Amino acid sequence: MPAHDLPSWADLNQRHPCSALLLGNGASRAVWKPFGYFSLHEQAQRAGRKKGLAVSDMALFKALATELFEPVLSTLNQTVRANAALAISSTAPLNRYYSIKEALIHAVRTVHVPWSRVPQATLTSINQALRQFRSVYTSNYDLLLPWAVQQAPQGFAELFDEQGFFDVRRTRTTGTRVLHLHGGLHLLKLPDGTTRQRGADAAELLDGFAVNIPGEVPLFVNEDRSDEKLRAIRHSDYLSWSLGELAREHEGLCLFGQHLDSSDQHLLDAIRQARPKHLAIAIRPLNEASILNQKQHYIDRFGDLDQVSLHFFDASSHPLGHAELAINAPLGLH
Structure with a gap:
């Protein structure tokens, strides 16, 4: 054939x-x-300073040697709970959690087909x-x-x-x-x-x-x-x-x-x-x-x-x- x-x-x-x-x-x-x-992680970086991943966010991905969002967000969640148990301020990990989450939301909505279409x-x-x-x-x-x-x-x-x-x-x-x-x-x-x-x-x-x-x-x-x-x-x-x-x-x-x-x-x-x-x-x-x-x-x-x-x-x-x-x-x- x-x-x-x-x-x-x-x-x-x-x-x-x-x-x-x-x-x-x-x-x-x-x-x-x-x-x-090619990469949602790269897409989140391209979004710019207001909607994209910040320098501190990128440092977390690098420290965890991953480009996956879920492990980074899960790690920050665990850190917040551990800090609460030890009466340590969770301001920094919470800020990073919401920053990365916002970058993720923007990146997904940029590439995903809207429901209306x-x-x-x-x-x-x-x-x-x-x-x-x-x-x-x-x-x-x-x-x-x-x-x-x-x-x-x-x-x-x-x-x-x-x-x-x-x-x-x-x-x-x-x-x-x-x-x-x-x-x-x-x-x-x-x-x-x-x-x-x-x-x-x-x-x-x-x-x-x-x-x-x-x-x-x-x-x-x-x-x-x-x-x-x-x-x-x-x-x-x-x-x-x-x-x-x-x-x-x-x-x-x-x-x-x-x-x-x-x-x-x-x-x-x-x-x-x-x-x-x-x-x-x-x-x-x-x-x-x-x-x-x-x-x-x-x-x-x-x-x-x-x-x-x-x-x-x-x-x-x-x-x-x-x-x-x-x-x-x-x-x-x-």
């Missing part, structure tokens, strides 16, 4: 059905191109595409999937209780599971490592994502090295459980918009541990050379796994790759 002669998703899925889907940044970029930003039809299409799978895994922390699920939640598994809390002891559910491997803007981490899902929806889910009670911090793992991401995942009950579920996917697994580069080595390791029967991998048919390079990229990662067959398909033929899902963004955001 010529490199450009990729089968459609429908044809491939009929011959090699997939019960699970793993989404990456490419899936979000297909809807909103500004999601292609997302057509109902787009969310409905995403909702319908997701419910074709038993499990949907995503490494994206944007709100496209939570918004889509909220459009018609019937048929999706409820992993959080009525108060919004996750309990790893109660994970047996029916319906399509949507697991956020790197957290999301709709999730919060509590001081004890447990996870709460925010009760907001629609525009409020984005506008108020970092407005929460003291001690809770937004739970999402932004861009950084794989080892730093894995460290953050291990400190969260929900994230560690979700990654463990991916490592147990033994049936067909579809990869869409998921490049699995060095910063996501932990996801690659989980898939290799799972050894699914086959992988259906979306390829963007840009040109002959690009298709060959993309195929080789995945062969290098999975080609040595016995009894795991690799199958490639045209990404534009997948319901999540259809051109009509794309939302036009202002030129300055591309």
Whole structure:
């Protein structure tokens, strides 16, 4: 078969059905191109003195050797509690906490698609595409999937209780599971490592994502090295459980918009541990050379796994790759 002669998703899925889907940044970029930003940490630095990370904020990231926001905010929260127990002033750590949080809020709102720009039809299409799978895994922390699920939640598994809390002891559910491997803007981490899902929806889910009670911090793992991401995942009950579920996917697994580069080595390791029967991998048919390079990229990662067959398909033929899902963004955001 010529490199450009990729089968459609429908044809491939009929011959090699997939019960699970793993989404990456490419899936979000297909809807909103500004999601292609390189680093949220860098975005927060570019915002300037009033809305961006201050020099003292940057010193904290450097001292903790990370570009992840959650560990820095959690550390400051712990410092405030320890200072209170020792009757030490918490003014300095509180100032840094609110400064970093404000920079995070501004950075996210700069790159995230506004609720008002997302057509109902787009969310409905995403909702319908997701419910074709038993499990949907995503490494994206944007709100496209939570918004889509909220459009018609019937048929999706409820992993959080009525108060919004996750309990790893109660994970047996029916319906399509949507697991956020790197957290999301709709999730919060509590001081004890447990996870709460925010009760907001629609525009409020984005506008108020970092407005929460003291001690809770937004739970999402932004861009950084794989080892730093894995460290953050291990400190969260929900994230560690979700990654463990991916490592147990033994049936067909579809990869869409998921490049699995060095910063996501932990996801690659989980898939290799799972050894699914086959992988259906979306390829963007840009040109002959690009298709060959993309195929080789995945062969290098999975080609040595016995009894795991690799199958490639045209990404534009997948319901999540259809051109009509794309939302036009202002030129300055591309």
